[in-house]
Amino acid sequence: MLNLVLFGPPGAGKGTQSQKLIDKYGLIHLSTGDLLRGEIAQGTKLGLEAKKLMDQGLLVPDEVVIGMISNKLDANKDAKGFIFDGFPRTVAQAEALDELLTSKATAISGMIALEVNDDELEHRLLLRGKDSGRPDDANPEIIRKRIKEYNEKTAPVAGFYKDQNKFKSINGIGSIEEIFDAINTVIISY
Numbered sequence: 001m002l003n004l005v006l007f008g009p010p011g012a013g014k015g016t017q018s019q020k021l022i023d024k025y026g027l028i029h030l031s032t033g034d035l036l037r038g039e040i041a042q043g044t045k046l047g048l049e050a051k052k053l054m055d056q057g058l059l060v061p062d063e064v065v066i067g068m069i070s071n072k073l074d075a076n077k078d079a080k081g082f083i084f085d086g087f088p089r090t091v092a093q094a095e096a097l098d099e100l101l102t103s104k105a106t107a108i109s110g111m112i113a114l115e116v117n118d119d120e121l122e123h124r125l126l127l128r129g130k131d132s133g134r135p136d137d138a139n140p141e142i143i144r145k146r147i148k149e150y151n152e153k154t155a156p157v158a159g160f161y162k163d164q165n166k167f168k169s170i171n172g173i174g175s176i177e178e179i180f181d182a183i184n185t186v187i188i189s190y
Ligand code: B4P
Pocket: 009, 010, 011, 012, 013, 014, 015, 016, 017, 032, 033, 034, 036, 053, 054, 057, 058, 059, 060, 061, 062, 065, 085, 086, 087, 088, 089, 093, 124, 125, 127, 128, 136, 146, 172, 173, 174, 175, 176, 179
């Protein structure tokens, strides 16, 4: 099974590259951001709670996203593999993911981190915010809050996978095809 964690700050290109990887490898895409936005669109209690945090650029509680991922893994028992996009975002989430996968007799193949500087991230997110309708992309202050949240809570997740010799970092600046080629080079090495 190919189980890939696509990692990087908000706007690094995780969602963009995930779409291309699904097409190429037939993997199931598990984006906690998309799952949360789905809950918001349906107006569920979970969605209403998550929206308050997401609109401020804050992470939603670990137990909420771990529960969503657990349900999706159970619902896709015959999958060839998974792309985890935007998850795990804390070390507690990474530990929970390892336990969930071990219970299904599988494991993470590797984490691929997209490196992009803060100015470029802000530029990309503001550009997307012009027509995405995402409140968290529309405002420079909220974007900076998301990047701060990433540096404080999410960046340490890289260490978790480095300790397991599963971490590879690539340049996330360049054309979408150039970055996709670099990701594929890493996948071939698994
Ligand atoms: P996400 O939906 O994961 O959003 P994101 O970090 O902004 O990344 P995304 O994948 O959408 O953007 P991409 O880089 O592809 O999270 C949103 C919120 O949900 C979080 O702030 C948090 O509140 C909550 N949340 C989600 N998961 C959570 C978790 N596990 N725990 C707790 N809370 C959680 O693309 C950005 C833009 O760049 C696009 O417009 C794209 O077109 C452009 N782009 C991509 N590649 C490019 C390139 N090479 N060159 C130029 N532009 C490029």
